[in-house]
Amino acid sequence: ITVELIAPIAxxxxxxxxxxxxxxxxxxxxxGKILA
Structure with missing residues (x-):
């Protein structure tokens, strides 16, 4: 799945x-994979 976080995190x-x-x-x- 692709998710968008509400706060930046490492x-x-x-x-x-x-x-x-x-x-x-x-x-x-x-x-599994970092897209951005």
């Missing part, structure tokens, strides 16, 4: 991340 390929909404984890994954 990321690198292979970084694990979690997507949270309302204090609940709704998704997780690994950064």
């Amino acid at each position: 990321m690198s390929e292979g970084l694990r991340f979690a997507i949270r909404e309302g204090g609940r984890t709704v998704g997780a994954g690994v950064v």
Whole structure:
């Protein structure tokens, strides 16, 4: 998927991340490719 962050953050390929909404984890994954 392609996402747009609301705030800048340092990321690198292979970084694990979690997507949270309302204090609940709704998704997780690994950064595969940096596009910009």
